[in-house]
Each structure stands twice: as C-alpha cells, then as structure tokens.
Amino acid sequence: MPTGELEYKLAELAAKLDKPERENLKLLLSMAAGGLISGHASTDDREAQKQALDIAQKSLPLLQRNPKHAVPDGIVHIGRAPFFADDDLEALDKESRLYRSHAKRFHNHYVASDAPVAKEIALSSAINEFLTDKVGPALPTNKANYLYYDSPGLGIDPHVDKDVFSLNVLTMLEHSGARKSVLKLYPNGTTPITLELQPGESLVFLADRVTHERTPTTGDENIRLVSFGYAIL
Numbered sequence: 001m002p003t004g005e006l007e008y009k010l011a012e013l014a015a016k017l018d019k020p021e022r023e024n025l026k027l028l029l030s031m032a033a034g035g036l037i038s039g040h041a042s043t044d045d046r047e048a049q050k051q052a053l054d055i056a057q058k059s060l061p062l063l064q065r066n067p068k069h070a071v072p073d074g075i076v077h078i079g080r081a082p083f084f085a086d087d088d089l090e091a092l093d094k095e096s097r098l099y100r101s102h103a104k105r106f107h108n109h110y111v112a113s114d115a116p117v118a119k120e121i122a123l124s125s126a127i128n129e130f131l132t133d134k135v136g137p138a139l140p141t142n143k144a145n146y147l148y149y150d151s152p153g154l155g156i157d158p159h160v161d162k163d164v165f166s167l168n169v170l171t172m173l174e175h176s177g178a179r180k181s182v183l184k185l186y187p188n189g190t191t192p193i194t195l196e197l198q199p200g201e202s203l204v205f206l207a208d209r210v211t212h213e214r215t216p217t218t219g220d221e222n223i224r225l226v227s228f229g230y231a232i233l
C-alpha cells in the first residue's frame with residue numbers, strides 16, 4: 001500500500017485537535033511504535049510492519065502544536081550542552097554519588113529522585129532559554145532523576161516516556177568499566193541511532209515521541225546519568 005507522506009497528514013490532523021486529543025493520538029502512535037519494535041505485531045507481514053513503524057516514528061516528532069518549533073527527528077541536541085557550567089556538572093556528579101544509596105529499582109535500573117541540587121539546576125534560566133529557543137516555551141515538571149546502571153544486565157527496553165518527560169535533558173555523569181551499553185534512539189523506523197555519551201555530554205530530545213532504549217550493561221560497567229523533565233507548551 002503506498003503511504004505517501006502519511007506522517008504529514010497525521011501532523012495536519014494533530015494541528016486541528018485540542019490538547020487532550022493530541023495527547024491521545026501521541027499515546028496511540030507511541031504505543032504502536034513500541035509494540036512494533038518489541039515484536040508484538042499482529043501480522044507476520046514484515047514489509048507492512050516496517051512501513052507502520054516508519055510512519056509512527058516519523059509522525060511522532062511532528063505533532064507539536066507550534067510548527068515553527070517542530071523538531072523533525074525529535075533530537076534537539078547531542079554533546080556538551082551550552083547551558084551547563086563546569087560547576088553544575090561537578091555538583092551533579094557529587095550529588096549523584098551521594099544519592100546512590102537512595103535509589104530504588106525501577107524495572108531494570110535504579111532511580112533516585114528529589115535530590116535538591118538536581119532539582120535546582122533543572123530550573124536554571126540558562127536551560128530555560130536554550131529550550132525556549134529550540135522548541136518554544138517549555139515548562140519544568142519538577143522531575144530530576146539520577147539513573148544508575150551499575151551491575152551486569154541493567155538497561156531499559158524500547159519505550160517512550162510520559163508527558164512529564166516530553167522534553168528530556170539527559171546528561172552522562174559517569175560511564176566506566178566495560179563500556180558496552182549504549183543508548184539507542186529510533187527516530188526514523190527500525191534503524192537506530194546509537195549514542196555513546198561521554199561524561200559531561202547531554203542528549204536533549206523529545207522523549208515522549210522518540211522510542212529509546214539502553215542496552216544491557218556487562219561486567220564491571222558503571223553508568224550514572226541525570227535526567228531533567230520538561231513539558232512542551
């Protein structure tokens with residue numbers, strides 16, 4: 001079946017919906033994409049699966065209300081972020097080590113929230129100005145989590161995040177040991193972008209629209225990250 005540019009038609013449809021309707025459309029498309037990547041399709045037709053995944057993945061980043069700030073592949077920034085001073089990164093690194101003992105297991109990794117330094121830095125005007133410039137007004141959701149993948153076999157399966165992490169600023173604080181685990185993003189169908197963030201580098205992306213996963217850690221691998229959540233207005 002020719003699909004043409006169905007993703008743009010879905011984006012046009014989304015522009016006519018109100019916010020809750022658009023959120024529902026986003027949820028349906030992201031569940032479809034996650035299910036297809038995880039192999040839960042109801043058909044064995046590989047070509048149809050590939051086409052459906054391609055359309056779902058391409059349409060999700062186009063569903064923002066303000067087309068001026070549309071991010072076609074859902075990836076806003078990769079690398080050292082201009083909004084973090086060295087002092088910020090040092091403070092986050094220090095606090096994340098202290099908060100390891102507070103972390104609770106969540107699926108296949110460990111999460112510590114309510115850390116005061118992380119919550120304060122997530123509200124900084126430098127981050128706010130950067131995000132507003134790139135994607136339009138973004139509201140901090142008061143979500144600032146430290147993530148730990150520090151024993152063999154930890155990771156996270158392909159998924160999209162909830163609204164509170166619509167826009168995610170994810171920063172690597174430590175990746176030591178075997179360094180086999182990678183972050184994979186699926187902005188365009190089945191071919192992933194593989195990322196190996198270095199300590200101090202950030203990924204800023206539309207986490208509720210781009211399917212992403214962390215592949216399992218091995219051996220003595222030790223990964224610490226900090227994740228700030230924002231909602232796009």
Ligand SMILES: [Fe+2]
Pocket residue numbers: 159160161207212
């Ligand atoms: Fe996520």
